[in-house]
Amino acid sequence: MDVTQVDLSHHLSSEARMRKPNPMKAIWKLTRRKPDMVSLANGDPHFSLYPIRRVEFEMASVDELDPVASWRKGGRTAPATKFASSTYDPCALPLQTALQYSHGAGLPDAQRVVTELTNFYHSPRDHVCTLALGNSDGIAKCFRLLGEPGDFFLADEFSFSSITNAPLSQGIKWVGVKMDDGGMIPEELEKVLANWNPARGRRPHVLYIVPCGQNPTGSTLSLERRKLIYEIAQRFDLMIIEDDPYYYLQYDEPSAPTTSFSTPFARSLLSLDTDGRVLRVDSFSKIMAPGMRLGWITSSAFFHEHLVSYTDSSTHHPHGFGQMLITEMLSGPGGWRLEGFDRWVRSLRTEYHRRRAFFLELFEREVSPTGMFVWIQVEIEKHPRYRADLRLESRDPTAPRTNVAALMDELFERCLDNGLVIMPASIFALTADAKYDDVEDPVEDRLNYLRATFAGTEDAMEQGLTILGQTLREFFADEKQPSA
């Protein structure tokens, strides 16, 4: 499958353009060329001086039918498997290589295993993988690759604030696109681009999107929407940053008792990418452990080179321990291999479906299909002090119409006083620019949501939802809060 030769180099930021490849890394590459080359070029310590000779990982066995369930239930005696990287025993990635300096893309063996993984699930056209230190790092690198001070980036109207916070200090602003239960609305995206006022600045050329288990709303884009969005990206020449940490946590309908192992995973934007305009960011954080600080970016070779260049003069390649683990796990003797990994993630998906079912039993609401979160809609208009006449009163045509924002702040404080932390929508909302954006329906009027997770323990969920129920009752009855 050939990638259409679309030139996307105009999307690079000035910073990326100015960056020269690190000459020391170029030398490092040369050391690999001749077999008996003696290198006195780089300051690499000899591996005999590392104080560690062997690292062994004891991990869940994936030989079970439902590995996650067996792992949880088994506790200390759960069936486990061991694999190791060392300087002397046969293994997929010897320790002396794994703990040495290497190339910004990651060690070739580690790069190969994530490439195979990506090919397995997404069959991308002609893309290359670059290892990164988790999704925050991967996305931050993509932002720097593409973003110029003064740029506007597109994202869902409610987005994960740790990510949207990142480029602000670079001078990049956000434009929110309206969503519904099914995620970003393609027609709204098109509207923003088609009606862009050039006086505001360069028309947005980057779209940041979380297509599965969107954070915070939990929505997942249908295949049809993904195709429409990609087609809009082609027409308006956008780069797409596909942030997909919950890819494997896609569930069947809430009414189904469980998600079948054989239910296929959704088609990613990467799998639709014929132009090379998708930068997909994957992470092991939600499916293995966040502290692994390991993930990867899949892109065309062109952007890969620039990412490597940036990596080589900042974080360098990821840590050897993580690369050693994934290489042994996916290709080593005694490792999980791709089939085992697939069983693990399908089993994890089933487990999270069960948790979501438990949560929903405690809480009867229509909710969205995926991820780790439930996006709870609060019927705020039923509150005794709800008002919808603020715009008339203030005579400001751009001001919010309602006092939803203030009421939700109160609700949040009440929850805290009653011993419950839950995320208010305000944390995730991208505010509009009154001068340019459509202010008919400002996001401040639509903040009547709370984000709750079902990733915690059953006890926490039960207690938490009990407190929430009680707090909502008190809130709507407008009971006087006890004085602080």
Added chain:
Amino acid sequence: MSSFEKQQKAIDLSHHLSKVALARETSPLKGLARYFGRPGLITLAGGTPSPDYFPFAAISGDALVPESFAVSTSHSESSLSWLWKLFGGSSKEKTSPITIPKFSEHAGDVNLATALQYGTATGLPQLSKFINDFVGKIYQPGYSDWTTLVQTGNTDGWSRVVLTLCNPGEAFITEDWTYPSALASSQPYGIHPVGVPMDSEGMRSDALRKLLSEWDESARGCKRPHVMYTIPVGQNPTGVTMNVPRKKEIYDICVEYDIIIVEDDPYYFLQMGSYVPKFERASQASSVDSAKWLGSLSPSYVKLDYQGRVIRLDTFSKTIAPGARLGFFTCNPRIAERLERAGETSSQAPCGFGQSLIAQLLTTWQFEGYVRWLQGLSVQYKVRRDFLIDSLAEEFHLRMSLGTAGSRAGCIVYTASGRPRRDAEMTEKFASNDKPYFSFVPPSAGMFIWLKMHFENVQGFRAGDEDTLEMKLWTKLAEAGVLIGPGRYFNAEDEDLGTAEGHFRISFSFASDTELKKAAVIFAKVLRDFFENPQ
């Protein structure tokens, strides 16, 4: 050293922060973290996966013992057999197991449930504790409210620091030869280096003062620099080490001109003492005890820092392994807070595996064990350095002299020319037809030897040829099977430096004894041919 009571807190240096650093807000999610401490609080807020789902039961490692490398060389063992015995001889090494379970038996033990969870940006508690204790004992900061923060290696550390302190277009001070990755970090933002010449102690204080006092903003196109990036021990690439009197002079100038010093110090523990030629090398039969050895190390800038204007970068890359991607900052709290904010929206925290394995290793070894390990390492590097120079002495005619001019004033310089001689003696006498190929000052710390090439002795040399000759020779060496570092990569300002000067940086950190010897032989052959006929 002033007593704790006399130590002041860091002064206010927030005016040094860049626009980007000032614009960083606390990530709103992290801002909620202040609520999380309340007892009995139920959270349905964060998206942290339960440790039950981490598919790890334990990680373990086979670690070497702190005494793995001897601290004295003894006459009875030839350096060859003693140094290289570890090659392929893993069964002879003594190792002890370290294990990190998912859940710990005793509260306060390192465990994977914590190490592999979100939230270790300031460092795993056990690792932070070790680091703080270590910094207090070894570096002895000169002000009271210093703090540490983990990072993912010094290149990342400097990359975060430069963007926290400098705005695009600004200049920062550095030695006139320096580490290329540091320059590569700042270059795309238009943040450019201004080089200060060095001498036997490293950066010259008189040249620094001149640069700062005569800074002409309109001629230079930017404000006077307020940040210095320096590698004072085992300077990369020149190998020079700076001692206390010079550090004091430079620190005082930085106080006067309000400059933040970023001390990049990866080779601090690879301080080896001076090179002594083989035939003069007495055996040190008695080992130097650890406390004495620590006392002999040139102190860090941090010790002289009474205002909190030094940001120190430490890394485990050279003392444990480069793949650990782990190190730490030592600096004042305001800067640490801004560095933490920068990390939050990028790499977040160093890898949990590395943090937990290294925390466990260090807490098993304890402070004394780690110091013993470091001492052993320094001797290893000393032996390697000595071996490389000894090999050069065997392949070339090496002559010792005292440098008198420029950056070599006061140094012992070794000059190499072609050897028709049969023995490896070095001599003061200089045969009149011995045209030098290169010369160097042996490093007393670090991993590198910085060779100054004497291209003026190349057949048919014309002024201006240095650049092309450097690359030509580099290529010939690569073709002959030896890779070395071309000097131009280390030039801070990308300009022509002297006439007839090319440089190379050679490392003795990695190659085996056979390889070092082989490299010296190839080097001699290629140089002889090249100087006679550079085509």
